[in-house]
Amino acid sequence: MLTLCGMPTSTFYNKVKLALLEKDIPFAEEYVPIYSTDAAVLSASPLGKIPFIRTEQGGLCESQAILEYLETAYPQKALIPADAFAAAKVRELTTFIDWHLDSVARETYGQAFFGGKLDEARLLPIRELLVKNIAGFKRLASFSPFVVGDSFSQADCSAFVTLPTVGMATKAVFGEDLLLAGGVDYKAYLKLIGERASATKVMADRRTSMTKA
Structure with a gap:
């Protein structure tokens, strides 16, 4: 299962969360404050930015990169037109x-x-x-x-x-x-x-x- 990391007050966090919910992708949430210096955070988001996700393959940061990954990995309920x-x-x-x-x-x-x-x-x-x-x-x-x-x-x-x-x-x-x-x-x-x-x-x-x- 994917884990969405960040804070529910963040616009970019909610951008990703909306996509996950719209596409009916199962996910967990993990509260991570912005610019955390925790080693586990930096391994997934090198600048400590939020949001980022944890996947079986590893971490992924930057909201638009995350949305593009979700669109490719979970093509159901597409949020990008075919044309x-x-x-x-x-x-x-x-x-x-x-x-x-x-x-x-x-x-x-x-x-x-x-x-x-x-x-x-x-x-x-x-x-x-x-x-x-x-x-x-x-x-x-x-x-x-x-x-x-x-x-x-x-x-x-x-x-x-x-x-x-x-x-x-x-x-x-x-x-x-x-x-x-x-x-x-x-x-x-x-x-x-x-x-x-x-x-x-x-x-x-x-x-x-x-x-x-």
Whole structure:
């Protein structure tokens, strides 16, 4: 059985967890804090990043590499279309969400959620880049009704956990949800995905974890 390692408050952890649940893959969970220096952790995730998984063959880190492994090893309930171009479009948007939304907005998370404080001179370029990237995301995403077309995909695993986090963080730091300000009306989408059993489980476990913290 696979073991998913990390924290239920992590967006990338929940991205992988959504995929596991959607594909009905049996798995266990192991709580591992971010940047652990434990030797067993570093053997599976060399930088101590989460999430990572433990398999019979060994450890595997980086959320997108994990999703690609799951898609190949467990082809049931595919989260990538069979058509080559459609598959590439799913991977394109997943990469865009992870690198051009989450990674940029993540610089504000310390201030938004953990009591940190960023210098105003640093906040301005972050905001400008997010505004630019959100406009790009709007051009790529279809919300018809899923983020890429009419089927749940890997891109939804990223979008469902990332969009509300970016929205909350930007509202806390900049005084407005930059996604909504940029014309990305994602609330109905979150409601749609949130009604899926996988998403309900992920969010319930996240709330429980935050309560215990």
